[in-house]
Amino acid sequence: MTAGVRITPSLVARLVVLAGAIVFFALAPLFMSNFRQSELVLVGIYFIAIIGLNIVTGYSGQISLGHGAFMGIGAYTTAILVTKYDVGQYWTIPLAGLIAGIVGFLFGFPALRLTGVYLALATFGLAVAFISLAQSTRFEGYTGGGGGLALGVPTTPYYLTWSIALGMFVAAWLLLRGRLGRRLRAVRDAPVAAVSSGINLALVKAIAFGLAALYAGVAGSLLVIRTGFVNYLTFPVLLSILLLTGAALGGFGSLGGVLFGALFIQYAPGLSATLPHVPKESAPSVMYGVILLIVLFLMPGGAAELVRRLLGLLKRLTGPRYSRRTGERVVS
Amino acid sequence: MTEFWEQIVAGLASGGIYATLALALVLIHRATGVINFAQGEMGMFSTYIAWSLLYTYGVPYWGTFAITLVISFFGGVLVYLALIRPLSRGGDIAIVIATIALLVILNGGAGWIWSPEVRSFESPFPIDRIEIGGVGISWQDLGTILVSIACVIVVFCFFRFTRVGLMMRASAQRPGTSRLLGIRVTLMLAIGWGLAAMLSAVSGMMAAPILTLDPNFMLIVLTYAFAAAVLGGIDSPVGAVAGAYILGVGISLLGTYWDYVTGAPELELPIALAVLLLILLFRPAGLFGRAVVRRV
Amino acid sequence: MALLELRDVEARYGQVKALHGVSLSVADGQAVSILGANGAGKTTTLRAVSGTVKKTGEVVFDGKSIGRRSPEAIARLGIAHVPEGREIFGELSVWENVCLGAVTRRGWRDARRECERVIDYFPRIAGRRGQQAGTLSGGEQQMLALARALVSKPRLLLLDEPSLGLAPKAVRDFYEIVAAMNRDFGLTVLVVEQNATIALDATEQTYVLEVGRVVLEGPSEELQRHERVRASYLGY
Numbered sequence: 001m002t003a004g005v006r007i008t009p010s011l012v013a014r015l016v017v018l019a020g021a022i023v024f025f026a027l028a029p030l031f032m033s034n035f036r037q038s039e040l041v042l043v044g045i046y047f048i049a050i051i052g053l054n055i056v057t058g059y060s061g062q063i064s065l066g067h068g069a070f071m072g073i074g075a076y077t078t079a080i081l082v083t084k085y086d087v088g089q090y091w092t093i094p095l096a097g098l099i100a101g102i103v104g105f106l107f108g109f110p111a112l113r114l115t116g117v118y119l120a121l122a123t124f125g126l127a128v129a130f131i132s133l134a135q136s137t138r139f140e141g142y143t144g145g146g147g148g149l150a151l152g153v154p155t156t157p158y159y160l161t162w163s164i165a166l167g168m169f170v171a172a173w174l175l176l177r178g179r180l181g182r183r184l185r186a187v188r189d190a191p192v193a194a195v196s197s198g199i200n201l202a203l204v205k206a207i208a209f210g211l212a213a214l215y216a217g218v219a220g221s222l223l224v225i226r227t228g229f230v231n232y233l234t235f236p237v238l239l240s241i242l243l244l245t246g247a248a249l250g251g252f253g254s255l256g257g258v259l260f261g262a263l264f265i266q267y268a269p270g271l272s273a274t275l276p277h278v279p280k281e282s283a284p285s286v287m288y289g290v291i292l293l294i295v296l297f298l299m300p301g302g303a304a305e306l307v308r309r310l311l312g313l314l315k316r317l318t319g320p321r322y323s324r325r326t327g328e329r330v331v332s
Numbered sequence: 333m334t335e336f337w338e339q340i341v342a343g344l345a346s347g348g349i350y351a352t353l354a355l356a357l358v359l360i361h362r363a364t365g366v367i368n369f370a371q372g373e374m375g376m377f378s379t380y381i382a383w384s385l386l387y388t389y390g391v392p393y394w395g396t397f398a399i400t401l402v403i404s405f406f407g408g409v410l411v412y413l414a415l416i417r418p419l420s421r422g423g424d425i426a427i428v429i430a431t432i433a434l435l436v437i438l439n440g441g442a443g444w445i446w447s448p449e450v451r452s453f454e455s456p457f458p459i460d461r462i463e464i465g466g467v468g469i470s471w472q473d474l475g476t477i478l479v480s481i482a483c484v485i486v487v488f489c490f491f492r493f494t495r496v497g498l499m500m501r502a503s504a505q506r507p508g509t510s511r512l513l514g515i516r517v518t519l520m521l522a523i524g525w526g527l528a529a530m531l532s533a534v535s536g537m538m539a540a541p542i543l544t545l546d547p548n549f550m551l552i553v554l555t556y557a558f559a560a561a562v563l564g565g566i567d568s569p570v571g572a573v574a575g576a577y578i579l580g581v582g583i584s585l586l587g588t589y590w591d592y593v594t595g596a597p598e599l600e601l602p603i604a605l606a607v608l609l610l611i612l613l614f615r616p617a618g619l620f621g622r623a624v625v626r627r628v
Numbered sequence: 629m630a631l632l633e634l635r636d637v638e639a640r641y642g643q644v645k646a647l648h649g650v651s652l653s654v655a656d657g658q659a660v661s662i663l664g665a666n667g668a669g670k671t672t673t674l675r676a677v678s679g680t681v682k683k684t685g686e687v688v689f690d691g692k693s694i695g696r697r698s699p700e701a702i703a704r705l706g707i708a709h710v711p712e713g714r715e716i717f718g719e720l721s722v723w724e725n726v727c728l729g730a731v732t733r734r735g736w737r738d739a740r741r742e743c744e745r746v747i748d749y750f751p752r753i754a755g756r757r758g759q760q761a762g763t764l765s766g767g768e769q770q771m772l773a774l775a776r777a778l779v780s781k782p783r784l785l786l787l788d789e790p791s792l793g794l795a796p797k798a799v800r801d802f803y804e805i806v807a808a809m810n811r812d813f814g815l816t817v818l819v820v821e822q823n824a825t826i827a828l829d830a831t832e833q834t835y836v837l838e839v840g841r842v843v844l845e846g847p848s849e850e851l852q853r854h855e856r857v858r859a860s861y862l863g864y
Contacts, residue, residue, distance in 0.1 A: 132599065
């Protein structure tokens with residue numbers, strides 16, 4: 001069976017947008033201050049994390065409120081390897097992703113037997129538990145307890161982050177177009193049929209979860225490299241919440257919306273202000289919540305819905321299509 | 333041995349706080365099929381309102397308690413009518429996001445209006461302890477236990493023996509058919525949310541004297557309440573309450589008798605959650621939930 | 629005097645039109661049936677009356693136009709709709725199910741007396757009040773749904789395919805009670821059925837629907853002998 005790609009106007013449009021985005025991000029640092037670049041690094045980090053979240057929530061339909069915890073696992077992996085074992089920080093990135101991914105897979109296997117509600121709660125619990133564990137004096141030897149671990153000088157790994165982001169974006173795109181993606185969608189849309197056609201539900205769900213955790217782990221690793229520091233406050237419950245809302249705003253099931261979600265998290269007057277990377281202020285989070293609600297009311301499908309509508313418009317503008325098989329007009 | 337019983341009592345007291353909130357969660361879930369992630373924050377916000385009544389306006393404690401409950405009731409109704417009902421068309425995820433947005437707004441809002449510094453909140457119960465059978469029990473613990481049990485009993489009686497309670501149960505089970513019987517379903521569901529908000533307020537006001545008041549103080553309570561509700565079976569009020577008391581006592585004993593945890597109270601939550609996950613593996617519907625036959 | 633009148637009612641589910649201009653009338657105290665195959669629009673017609681489907685056209689009950697009202701309001705006017713599939717509250721007890729029919733009545737105390745009175749009409753379930761309604765058999769559940777509807781002392785009873793999934797004896801028992809209500813208390817009945825035989829026997833007037841339109845109407849007795857009805861719905 002061929003994995004051919006149909007050339008449609010919408011595909012072309014998306015590739016054009018992608019190319020434009022690549023050009024923008026490639027050239028941006030030439031025109032930007034270091035501060036802005038650092039902000040964009042954060043956007044890239046969120047971007048990677050949200051791609052992962054999208055896989056689990058958008059494509060296989062499971063709500064995860066614990067994504068911050070997996071970012072944390074990746075971050076601490078990197079931090080521990082760098083501070084205790086003197087590994088070069090950039091080499092730790094894939095390892096961080098791998099370990100987070102394995103933990104995610106192992107967590108996912110039992111946890112995903114739970115239905116939606118239970119899973120959301122379990123992942124919420126994971127986010128909360130992670131903070132307790134990171135803070136705990138029992139593990140101080142590894143985690144530095146309340147004080148955390150310091151890597152050294154903060155950096156602005158702009159090109160590294162965005163190259164990884166691009167690479168992982170393409171990887172996700174390919175994966176989701178292929179067998180895994182079809183299986184995930186089957187699991188999401190018609191679980192009974194999926195099982196009848198031989199798909200091992202638990203395995204597929206766990207793989208999706210593990211994959212998502214892997215992405216989060218990589219993101220977390222990059223985060224700690226950027227900030228040069230990590231402790232139990234770096235990944236509060238609010239971060240997991242932010243990631244989920246970012247993914248939702250982008251519109252689940254659409255990789256294109258992910259970028260929107262990442263940008264939203266960073267720049268919406270808001271909750272980003274209460275994260276440890278930036279000074280605290282309570283009012284902005286109210287703003288964030290309100291904006292979130294407004295978007296929810298106007299566009300329950302998120303940015304992806306907007307994009308889909310635009311693409312629909314594009315289809316109409318490029319003329320009707322006729323089915324090769326029956327010769328009739330195709331109305332989509 | 334007396335220490336054992338004292339820990340049991342302490343566990344029942346914290347269990348009572350979780351039970352009240354867990355009951356609210358189950359109520360909402362049974363009525364509208366929604367997990368209200370903002371339930372804890374609603375309780376937190378109510379507690380702040382109570383704080384203002386107590387310390388800024390000098391209203392005596394039980395008057396504050398009553399007024400806060402009334403305000404919370406209408407708050408819950410408002411949340412349902414303005415937020416949840418309009419968004420139910422958007423699907424499950426839209427509602428989850430909505431309650432999360434509400435969590436964020438309430439959390440930030442409380443910090444904004446009252447400033448995020450930690451404050452104390454008085455307890456209506458005397459500080460001293462009494463002795464029953466050689467076991468020392470604080471009035472605080474005893475009072476908390478009694479209040480939470482009272483809440484549970486009142487809620488149960490309300491649903492089982494009143495007309496409105498029956499209509500609410502019907503509305504939760506089959507809203508369409510209930511309408512055909514002339515039941516004003518929307519009103520019933522709104523009342524349900526109001527009741528849940530009242531329960532959250534009670535939980536908050538019981539927890540505040542112990543945990544001290546700040547915008548985040550209910551997040552841990554919420555997590556334990558979730559765990560209790562899930563442990564007991566998310567649609568079973570009996571289960572949630574039982575689960576909460578079991579959880580409270582279990583954690584209390586854990587903290588006392590397991591050395592690993594004794595010096596590190598922050599491990600209580602992860603361990604509790606790990607145990608919960610384990611239990612769920614073998615009994616996916618919780619200890620008392622009906623096994624939902626999921627074909628897949 | 630027509631208790632219920634539908635004039636040119638059109639109804640749709642999303643993009644699909646289910647009723648293409650249905651007109652019918654039910655006189656006070658009459659028993660009327662609507663026949664038709666699956667998908668003919670019978671259930672939709674009842675929904676148009678009880679207010680649970682989007683529609684255009686007029687629905688007049690007791691001289692009042694009820695087309696715009698909510699289902700709750702319509703129920704409170706005295707229209708009891710027993711939906712397809714019975715829709716009883718499985719988790720509640722038999723007694724609670726019956727009492728739910730009376731929740732909207734003003735006096736709660738004499739509403740409960742009414743519950744007692746009605747449930748005695750249904751010996752099969754009267755003895756099981758404490759039982760969970762979900763444990764009753766299909767026939768018993770149908771009885772329960774009927775009892776629930778009767779407790780509200782309706783003026784118009786809408787029955788949607790009550791015979792569905794029931795054994796023949798259960799169907800006969802059911803219709804006996806309905807007939808008694810109609811005969812002795814003047815309860816107006818509009819019943820929708822696929823089981824044409826029993827419907828034609830139990831009612832005075834019948835409408836036949838096909839693809840959302842009324843194609844035949846008349847006294848049930850006459851329609852029983854009508855060629856088309858015999859061929860399509862009675863099988864002989």
